[in-house]
Amino acid sequence: MWEKDATKINIHVIGVGGCGGNAISNMSSASAHSTIRFSSINTDISALNQCQNLSHKQSQEHSTKHEVVLIGEHTTKGFGAGANPEVAKHAAEHSIELLKALIADDTLIIVIAGLGGGTGSGATSVLLDLASEMGIDALCFVTLPFKSEGDKRKEIAYHALEEIKRKANATLVLSNDALITALDATVGIISAFRHCDTQMQRIVESIITMLTSTGYINVDINDFSHILSLEGDTALGVGVAHSDETLCDALTHALKNPLVQTNHIKGTQGVIVQLSCQQEPSLAMYESMLAELQTLIDSSRALIISGVTISEELPHFAEVLVIATGIPPDAQSEPSSEKIVEMKRPRLSQPYNGKSEYLDTPTFVRLKGKG
Numbered sequence: 001m002w003e004k005d006a007t008k009i010n011i012h013v014i015g016v017g018g019c020g021g022n023a024i025s026n027m028s029s030a031s032a033h034s035t036i037r038f039s040s041i042n043t044d045i046s047a048l049n050q051c052q053n054l055s056h057k058q059s060q061e062h063s064t065k066h067e068v069v070l071i072g073e074h075t076t077k078g079f080g081a082g083a084n085p086e087v088a089k090h091a092a093e094h095s096i097e098l099l100k101a102l103i104a105d106d107t108l109i110i111v112i113a114g115l116g117g118g119t120g121s122g123a124t125s126v127l128l129d130l131a132s133e134m135g136i137d138a139l140c141f142v143t144l145p146f147k148s149e150g151d152k153r154k155e156i157a158y159h160a161l162e163e164i165k166r167k168a169n170a171t172l173v174l175s176n177d178a179l180i181t182a183l184d185a186t187v188g189i190i191s192a193f194r195h196c197d198t199q200m201q202r203i204v205e206s207i208i209t210m211l212t213s214t215g216y217i218n219v220d221i222n223d224f225s226h227i228l229s230l231e232g233d234t235a236l237g238v239g240v241a242h243s244d245e246t247l248c249d250a251l252t253h254a255l256k257n258p259l260v261q262t263n264h265i266k267g268t269q270g271v272i273v274q275l276s277c278q279q280e281p282s283l284a285m286y287e288s289m290l291a292e293l294q295t296l297i298d299s300s301r302a303l304i305i306s307g308v309t310i311s312e313e314l315p316h317f318a319e320v321l322v323i324a325t326g327i328p329p330d331a332q333s334e335p336s337s338e339k340i341v342e343m344k345r346p347r348l349s350q351p352y353n354g355k356s357e358y359l360d361t362p363t364f365v366r367l368k369g370k371g
């Protein structure tokens with residue numbers, strides 16, 4: 001049941017446009033979190049039908065529900081936004097009551113959109129405005145188009161990004177180009193998209209796990225909100241440890257994903273390090289992992305929030321989630337148009353005490369701050 005009360009947070013993962021819908025189809029069927037809500041919003045009815053069919057096919061053995069919402073039924077008539085964000089914005093505004101009802105009970109929305117087309121680039125900001133008005137926090141995952149998709153899409157994407165970064169509490173960016181450089185040159189386009197979707201999925205799952213698990217040392221949603229509110233670049237990643245002795249390696253692995261050009265946490269103002277373990281880790285190894293973290297941060301000013309959760313269902317010994325924010329902008333980072341601003345909206349409410357879940361592979365993503 002989806003209710004909001006003082007002791008429970010309602011997390012809702014929402015895909016906007018084609019890319020968002022594809023990501024949600026994959027996520028909803030693979031998610032280990034039965035309490036999380038998944039929805040897709042689109043101006044294109046055939047894309048929504050495809051999402052639902054895909055989700056249904058993939059989740060026959062799962063109970064996860066994937067809701068779909070057609071926006072602009074009377075404006076675009078279900079035919080999509082034709083790569084025009086203004087058309088999509090208009091469609092979303094026409095369907096504002098539908099969107100309001102969709103997120104009415106949410107505490108946190110995690111929005112996923114591919115930028116460069118119409119719906120994801122235009123409707124996302126309307127949804128974010130609504131969330132802001134309704135006091136719902138919003139974390140955004142967006143993809144930037146491949147260079148090969150042309151300058152026009154790039155221009156649309158950056159314009160949308162500027163808007164999204166002002167409106168979301170936090171925005172994490174995945175560059176499709178950065179992803180492809182890490183893959184084999186012969187990779188197929190659909191496989192490359194899937195790869196990107198998998199990255200997002202793992203990060204989203206990991207964050208949800210952290211926010212819905214009851215840890216021995218708990219990281220709650222207010223800790224998360226606090227860390228995300230810090231200005232600057234942000235690094236986020238997950239590493240896997242196969243034994244107590246490799247906790248430090250998992251930490252460094254989380255921050256050394258080849259998909260990302262600049263992947264340090266030097267000078268970060270705040271970091272969450274969440275350790276999920278099959279069984280109790282040794283104090284010595286836990287401490288040496290935190291000592292390694294201090295070395296990587298190389299600053300005494302950082303706020304470090306560490307959590308520990310025991311999760312017997314993990315397929316490996318442990319996983320380490322790192323979210324570091326307020327990192328001074330990197331001289332080697334991309335042009336300012338690719339930078340993403342963080343959040344400036346109110347804190348979230350109380351954590352929900354749910355069960356622990358897991359990821360199975362390390363991953364990493366960069367979030368750029370205004371800089």
Ligand SMILES: Nc1nc2c(ncn2[C@@H]2O[C@H](COP(=O)(O)OP(=O)(O)OP(=O)(O)O)[C@@H](O)[C@H]2O)c(=O)[nH]1
Nearest residue numbers: 017018019081083114116117118119120145193196
């Ligand atoms: N990672 C990833 N990126 C995608 C996927 N589908 C599309 N994209 C990217 O997202 C951008 C926007 O595409 P869509 O999401 O299909 O477009 P839309 O927002 O629905 O826009 P309209 O169809 O014009 O309404 C594209 O330019 C691609 O770069 C996907 O499945 N995964």
